[in-house]
Amino acid sequence: xxxxxxxxxxxxxxxxxxxxxxxxxxxxxxxxxxxxxxxxxxxxxxxxxxxxxxxxxxxxxxxxxxxxxxxxxxxxxxxxxxxxxxxxxxxxxxxxxxxxxxxxxxxxxxxxxxxxxxxxxxxxxxxxxxxxxxxxxxxxxxxxxxxxxxxxxxxxxxxxxxxxxxxxxxxxxxxxxxxxxxxxxxxxxxxxxxxxxxxxxxxxxxxxxxxxxxxxxxxxxxxxxxxxxxxxxxxxxxxxxxxxxxxxxxxxxxxxxxxxxxxxxxxxxxxxxxxxxxxxxxxxxxxxxxxxxxxxxxxxxxxxxxxxx
Amino acid sequence: xxxxxxxxxxxxxxxxxxxxxxxxxxxxxxxxxxxxxxxxxxxxxxxxxxxxxxxxxxxxxxxxxxxxxxxxxxxxxxxxxxxxxxxxxxxxxxxxxxxxxxxxxxxxxxxxxxxxxxxxxxxxxxxxxxxxxxxxxxxxxxxxxxxxxxxxxxxxxxxxxxxxxxxxxxxxxxxxxxxxxxxxxxxxxxxxxxxxxxxxxxxxxxxxxxxxxxxxxxxxxxxxxxxxxxxxxxx
Amino acid sequence: xxxxxxxxxxxxxxxxxxxxxxxxxxxxxxxxxxxxxxxxxxxxxxxxxxxxxxxxxxxxxxxxxxxxxxxxxxxxxxxxxxxxxxxxxxxxxxxxxxxxxxxxxxxxxxxxxxxxxxxxxxxxxxxxxxxxxxxxxxxxxxxxxxxxxxxxxxxxxxxxxxxxxxxxxxxxxxxxxxxxxxxxxxxxxxxxxxxxxxxxxxxxxxxxxxxxxxxxxxxxxxxxxxxxxxxxxxxxxxxxxxxxxxxxxxxxxxxxxxxxxxxxxxxxxxxxxxxxxxxxxxxxxxxxxxxxxxxxxxxxxxxxxxxxxxxxxxxxxxxxxxxxxxxxxxxxxxxx
Numbered sequence: 001x002x003x004x005x006x007x008x009x010x011x012x013x014x015x016x017x018x019x020x021x022x023x024x025x026x027x028x029x030x031x032x033x034x035x036x037x038x039x040x041x042x043x044x045x046x047x048x049x050x051x052x053x054x055x056x057x058x059x060x061x062x063x064x065x066x067x068x069x070x071x072x073x074x075x076x077x078x079x080x081x082x083x084x085x086x087x088x089x090x091x092x093x094x095x096x097x098x099x100x101x102x103x104x105x106x107x108x109x110x111x112x113x114x115x116x117x118x119x120x121x122x123x124x125x126x127x128x129x130x131x132x133x134x135x136x137x138x139x140x141x142x143x144x145x146x147x148x149x150x151x152x153x154x155x156x157x158x159x160x161x162x163x164x165x166x167x168x169x170x171x172x173x174x175x176x177x178x179x180x181x182x183x184x185x186x187x188x189x190x191x192x193x194x195x196x197x198x199x200x201x202x203x204x205x206x207x208x209x210x211x212x213x214x215x216x217x218x219x220x221x222x223x224x225x226x227x228x229x230x231x232x233x234x235x236x237x238x239x240x241x242x243x244x245x246x247x248x249x250x251x252x253x254x255x256x257x258x259x260x261x262x263x264x265x266x267x268x269x270x271x272x273x274x275x276x277x278x279x280x281x282x283x284x285x286x287x288x289x290x291x292x293x294x295x296x297x298x299x300x301x302x303x304x305x306x307x308x309x
Numbered sequence: 310x311x312x313x314x315x316x317x318x319x320x321x322x323x324x325x326x327x328x329x330x331x332x333x334x335x336x337x338x339x340x341x342x343x344x345x346x347x348x349x350x351x352x353x354x355x356x357x358x359x360x361x362x363x364x365x366x367x368x369x370x371x372x373x374x375x376x377x378x379x380x381x382x383x384x385x386x387x388x389x390x391x392x393x394x395x396x397x398x399x400x401x402x403x404x405x406x407x408x409x410x411x412x413x414x415x416x417x418x419x420x421x422x423x424x425x426x427x428x429x430x431x432x433x434x435x436x437x438x439x440x441x442x443x444x445x446x447x448x449x450x451x452x453x454x455x456x457x458x459x460x461x462x463x464x465x466x467x468x469x470x471x472x473x474x475x476x477x478x479x480x481x482x483x484x485x486x487x488x489x490x491x492x493x494x495x496x497x498x499x500x501x502x503x504x505x506x507x508x509x510x511x512x513x514x515x516x517x518x519x520x521x522x523x524x525x526x527x528x529x530x531x532x533x534x535x536x537x538x539x540x541x542x543x544x
Numbered sequence: 545x546x547x548x549x550x551x552x553x554x555x556x557x558x559x560x561x562x563x564x565x566x567x568x569x570x571x572x573x574x575x576x577x578x579x580x581x582x583x584x585x586x587x588x589x590x591x592x593x594x595x596x597x598x599x600x601x602x603x604x605x606x607x608x609x610x611x612x613x614x615x616x617x618x619x620x621x622x623x624x625x626x627x628x629x630x631x632x633x634x635x636x637x638x639x640x641x642x643x644x645x646x647x648x649x650x651x652x653x654x655x656x657x658x659x660x661x662x663x664x665x666x667x668x669x670x671x672x673x674x675x676x677x678x679x680x681x682x683x684x685x686x687x688x689x690x691x692x693x694x695x696x697x698x699x700x701x702x703x704x705x706x707x708x709x710x711x712x713x714x715x716x717x718x719x720x721x722x723x724x725x726x727x728x729x730x731x732x733x734x735x736x737x738x739x740x741x742x743x744x745x746x747x748x749x750x751x752x753x754x755x756x757x758x759x760x761x762x763x764x765x766x767x768x769x770x771x772x773x774x775x776x777x778x779x780x781x782x783x784x785x786x787x788x789x790x791x792x793x794x795x796x797x798x799x800x801x802x803x804x805x806x807x808x809x810x811x812x813x814x815x816x817x818x819x820x821x822x823x824x825x826x827x828x829x830x831x832x833x834x835x836x837x838x839x840x841x842x843x844x845x846x847x848x849x850x851x852x853x854x855x856x857x858x859x860x861x862x863x864x865x866x867x868x869x870x871x872x873x874x875x876x877x878x879x880x
Contacts (some may be wrong), residue, residue, distance in 0.1 A: 014587060050667050109613055112670065113809060113852045116802060121845025128839045181411060188397045188408050192443075195395035198357060200383030200412030202461055241678055241798065244671050252667065279687050287679040291660070294672070298663075 010276035017153040022270045028159050028228070030266025031166030035221035036243040037258040038173060039214030045190035045253030046210050049098060050181020054218050054243060055236025056122035061086045062231040063126050065133050069226075075140035082223045083216040090215025093118065094208045102207075119240070121211045123233035134230030135308035143227075162224050169217070170259060177255065181227065186210055190253055242269075246287050251303025261301060265289070310335050310495055311356070311387075311464055313348070316365035318348075318355040318519075325351045326519045328365070333464060338496040340510035340527075342503065342541060348519040349499040350392050353466045356497075357389045359380045369464070383412055392469050392499075394453040398442035402433055405441055405452055409459030416461045426455040429485050447478030454485065455482035464495040471502055483509065503541060507531050515540035569849045573723060577716040587715040588787070589831050591722050593823050594837050595783045598726040598821025600807040601733055602776030608813030609737065610769040614674030615801045617777050619657065619680045622796025624650050624778030625785040629697045630690055639703055639711065643725065643782050650778025654771035662767055666801070674798055681796045696792040703786060711786065725783060729776055736772065737816060745769050753860040776782075777804075812858020821860040 036054060039127045043051050065082035069075055101110035143158040177183035185206050189196050222235075229235070246265050250257025265286055272282040281288075293300060311333040319325040325348050333339045341349050355363050360478055367374040372385050380543045383389075397405050410422050424515040425436045430451040436444065444452060457465060467486075471479045486496060486509050500506040506513065514524040515536070523540060530536050580587045599621060606612040615748050631642035661672050684691045691697050703711040711717050736742055747755040748762045756762050785791045794800065807826045811818030826844065834840040855862045 044667070048667075050670070097849065097853060110852060110856070112613065113805070114849055116805065117845050117849035117852060120799075120802060120806065120848065121842045123837035124841035124845070128842065132831075181407075184400070184404055184407055185411075188400055188404075191397040191399050192395055194359070194379075195391070195397070196358070196408065197379040198383065198389050198395065199409050199456065200380050200393065201408070202378070202380045241674065245675060248668070248671055248675070283682040283685070284679050285673050287682075290672075290675055292593070294664070294668075 007276055011274075011290050014274055015076065017269075018274065020150060020153045022274060022293075023267065024153070024155060024159070025269035026267040027163050027263075028266070029269050030263040031163045031261035032221050032225055032239070032247050033243060033266055034166055034170060034259055035224075036239060037246040037262050038109070038255065039217040040243055041247050041250065041253055041255060041258040042190075043211055043214045044185065044195065044247070046096070046186055047102070047111070049115065049205050049211075051115050051214070052112060052240065053093075053115040053118035054215070055238075055240030056119045057086055057215040057218040057236075059089055059122060059126060059231075059233065059236040060089065061216075061222030062226050062235060063130055063135075063222075065223035065226055066130075066137060066231050069137060075138070075227075079220070079223050083220040084106070086219030086222075087212040087216030091208050091212030094211035098211070099204065099207075103133040119236065122236065126233045130233075131298060132233065134232040136230055137225040137226035158227055162228070165220075165224060169220070173217075173255075182209065242286065245290050247300075249290055249300055251300030254300070254302035257300060257302030282304065310337075310370055311497070312366075312367040312368045313352075313356070314368070316352075316355060316363060318351055318360050319350075319362040320360070324519065326355060326363075327379065329516070329519070329521055331514055331521060331524070332498050333495050336490070336493040337512065338490055338494050338498065338510045339504040340513045341497065341499050341516060342501060342506060343516040344473045344541065347516045348357060349516055350468050351519070352516065353389060353391075353468055353497070353499060356382075356466065357387065380412075383460055383462075385458075388433060388457035388460060388465045390453045390457045390465065390467040390470065392397065392472075394449045396441040396444070396449050396452060399440060401438050401440055402444070402452055402475075403437045405456050406459065408432075409456030412460035422459055426458055429458075429488060430455050430481075433482075435532040447474045447481070450474060450478065450482060451485075454482070458494075462496065464499045465489065470498070471500065471505060479505070501541075503530075503537055557764070565720070571725075573727070574720065574846045577719050577750035584828070584832050587719050589827060591715070591787045592784075592831075593820075593827050594719075594722055594726045595780050595787065596804070596807055596823035597817075597820040598729055598783070599777055599780035600811065600823055601730055601802050601816070602773050602780060603804045604808050604813055604816075604819055605733065605737075605773035605776070606619060606770050607808055608818075609742070609745045609749060610766050612750075612766060612770060613670045613805075614661075614673040614770075614773075615670055615798065615805065616657065616661070616675075616677035617774070617804055618796050618798055618800035619677035620650055620653060620774040620777035621781035621784070621800055621804070622684060622791075622793075623653050623680065623708075624781030625690050625791040626684065626697060626781075626794055627778070629700060629785050629791055632700055632703065633697075634690075636701070639705060639786065640723075643779065643786075646782040647775055647779050650781075651771055653778065654774030657774060658767050658770040662763065662770065666784040677796070678798055679800060681793070681798070684796050691791075691793065694793055696790055697785070698790050700785070700789045712789060722783050722787055725779070732778060733772070734816060741765075741768070793843055806844070809860075810848065810851060810859055812855075812861025812864075814857060815861045815864055818858050818860045822858070825859070855860060 036058060040051055043049055048247050061082045065078040065084050068078035068081045072078070097114050099110060101114065139158050143161050145153045145157055147157040147160050148155055177187060185196060185203070186199055189203055189206060193203055242265065246262045247258055249265065250259075250261030268286055268289060269282070272285050273279045297303075313329055313331050316326055316329045317324060321457070329348075329352060331339070331478050340480070341352060343349050349532070351360065352361050356367055356374070358374065358377055358381070363375060365375065369387060374382050374385065399400065400408070406423070406426065407419070410419055413422065414508050432448060433451055433455055436448060441449065441452070454467065454470065470482050474482070483505060489496065498510065507530060512524070512526055514531050515519055517540060523536060525536070576585075576590050577587045580590055585593070603614070603617050606614050626647050628642045628646045631637045631645055632639070637645070640837065657673075657676060660676060661669055664672050685693055705711070709717050709721070711721060737745075744755070744765050745761055747758070747760065748765050752762050755765075781795065784795065807822035808819045809841065810822030810825050811820060829840050829844045829847075833843060837843065851858065857865055
């Protein structure tokens with residue numbers, strides 16, 4: 001009992017602006033995770049491929065963004081060019097490698113292996129070209145500094161921009177999926193890709209486009225985090241696991257699930273370290289959260305029956 | 310119109326169809342009957358290109374279809390309403406219809422298409438905004454058929470449309486099939502209700518263990534209970 | 545992992561010819577340290593290859609024999625290592641006893657781990673194994689008192705087998721010890737694969753539904769296979785600690801699970817000794833190539849993707865298939 005009182009006592013001592021800051025930072029985390037998880041879940045839903053290389057594309061985007069920034073000195077160009085290049089790379093990989101395995105019996109399994117192999121070689125490719133140490137991005141002048149302050153908490157412009165970009169992209173993705181024929185085909189394909197073919201649609205091209213789109217989103221996330229974290233060869237290793245957890249909690253193949261779960265995980269990651277005595281568990285807690293969700297809802301929050309089983 | 314010659318088809322190493330030959334004429338309604346596991350659905354899936362391991366010749370209006378992908382086969386004018394109906398559960402009825410229409414967008418307008426299918430299935434119009442998973446079995450069957458008509462196929466293959474439906478829906482679908490005959494759509498139907506099959510079809514094939522055993526007009530089959538007894542075990 | 549029907553195995557040792565091959569193999573294995581210095585595979589590298597062969601063969605009990613794609617075996621490897629280290633360091637137990645206890649403890653971990661993960665199938669299984677093993681990684685990271693956290697577990701006392709054999713600072717002694725323990729373990733696994741239980745495991749992999757209708761409790765078969773797989777993966781971790789006299793935290797990080805997956809796939813999942821070839825190749829690339837080209841993962845990763853795309857049976861598996869087709873004039877495995 002005393003321990004509980006003490007726990008809440010210490011909790012109450014935490015100043016309000018600390019909470020606000022952490023919620024804010026959690027939103028930044030969540031935004032990055034949304035961009036990654038959306039691609040992962042669409043690729044999985046449509047093609048049945050668990051893309052282990054997603055973290056590698058995230059990293060590739062960050063490096064290509066750095067390179068573009070270095071060459072042009074313009075962050076905005078980097079923000080557009082790097083995702084496009086990475087998306088093309090992803091589409092190329094889909095065309096040359098993943099396409100070969102769809103028809104086989106163990107396509108899920110072979111997809112994991114191929115993308116895993118890519119994630120294994122990716123970091124060394126970047127070390128080879130860019131060196132082992134982290135590379136800093138320069139925050140564009142327009143986004144430098146503080147946007148406004150609430151309760152002695154400074155909201156940096158850049159982080160606001162990042163959150164805004166992520167949510168604009170969610171909106172764009174939503175429009176794409178709900179309002180266009182391509183989106184219609186993607187959603188139908190997630191439900192039953194064979195039937196889409198039977199209805200006369202060449203779904204393989206849609207697969208390539210979707211894989212490219214997913215990797216481009218990951219790359220965009222990579223460029224966006226550039227000014228916040230240094231760009232490193234190992235930056236994908238860590239976030240890919242977090243993204244997987246987001247997708248599992250949200251339900252494999254579910255888009256709304258990916259968004260909501262990313263926001264939850266983002267908050268948990270930043271708020272948990274505030275709790276007295278429990279800080280040490282902060283790294284583990286998202287795994288516990290995942291275990292708990294799977295226990296209560298075996299297919300995640302919004303997962304559909306039969307997907308991925 | 311559709312001619313199969315000595316078609317063999319495989320699942321892995323096991324052969325399902327043995328030298329299947331059959332024809333469907335222009336605007337003709339043909340029934341494919343047989344016991345469970347005789348190879349009825351496999352025949353339809355093979356024509357549609359869903360089974361990659363196949364030999365023999367499948368000719369549709371002069372186009373050799375062996376080796377084509379399902380999407381290419383559809384564009385020659387063949388539609389399939391599969392046994393499981395293949396509804397996109399997360400899409401609304403309208404969206405399901407839109408997908409079906411995409412392959413026919415150069416042939417007719419979406420309004421024309423809607424008018425046509427709602428004429429056949431008025432029920433679908435009431436459920437336009439419902440997701441596929443909320444539909445009853447009969448509604449799903451109607452949606453699946455309506456969707457397959459989106460590309461304006463010249464031949465529609467339908468796999469056991471009446472299975473598990475209430476008499477009311479069976480009648481509705483029977484009416485639709487007869488109406489489609491009027492529109493000069495050829496039909497290849499798998500149907501195990503012999504009465505219904507004889508009612509709708511002009512010709513009947515009996516298939517047994519992947520081999521076509523009998524071919525004849527509906528009249529012959531109707532007049533000859535021995536044939537029904539021999540191939541279906543009912544008279 | 546093509547849809548082949550029969551699982552290819554090492555030749556039956558009852559025939560004279562294979563007994564001879566077996567004996568020659570055994571002699572080469574044990575004599576290696578005597579001429580290792582003249583080869584690129586010096587003794588300590590050979591020790592590592594043997595340990596990872598054991599790890600791969602144990603891993604393959606789950607992957608190749610029951611079709612379970614785990615990405616959580618780093619948890620077993622790491623747990624085995626830390627557990628053995630703790631027994632040696634904090635309790636001063638003898639080496640052999642520590643290993644036996646580690647085997648038991650890893651089995652228990654397998655019981656718990658499998659209980660949670662095997663409730664899931666397919667992709668969920670893979671992702672949940674990955675997540676749970678990552679959880680253990682963070683536990684290891686926090687529990688600095690035992691594991692040393694990021695510094696790694698050091699300060700292992702001088703090791704030996706009684707007063708006869710010195711293991712610390714004695715690569716040859718370590719090699720012979722590791723080879724003996726691994727050899728016995730691999731022999732046990734081999735017996736298991738060829739037992740009636742092994743046949744059931746393969747039946748489950750080939751067609752789970754059919755095995756189920758044949759009256760086998762396929763869930764239980766997978767569970768048992770997973771526990772055995774985990775137990776010997778843990779033992780491999782123990783041997784690694786003993787041979788390194790140190791245990792870094794990267795041994796329980798998820799990339800270690802990836803490494804064993806690569807090792808197993810390189811060799812081929814359908815051949816019992818496939819992971820040995822995989823470990824040889826993987827560690828040669830890692831240790832030797834990295835002298836010439838620091839970024840060895842580029843080569844290894846490329847080769848891995850190529851193997852997955854073009855040699856789905858793995859390297860040893862493809863060789864075996866090639867020769868058995870030639871020699872036995874078997875029909876091609878698959879029709880186009």
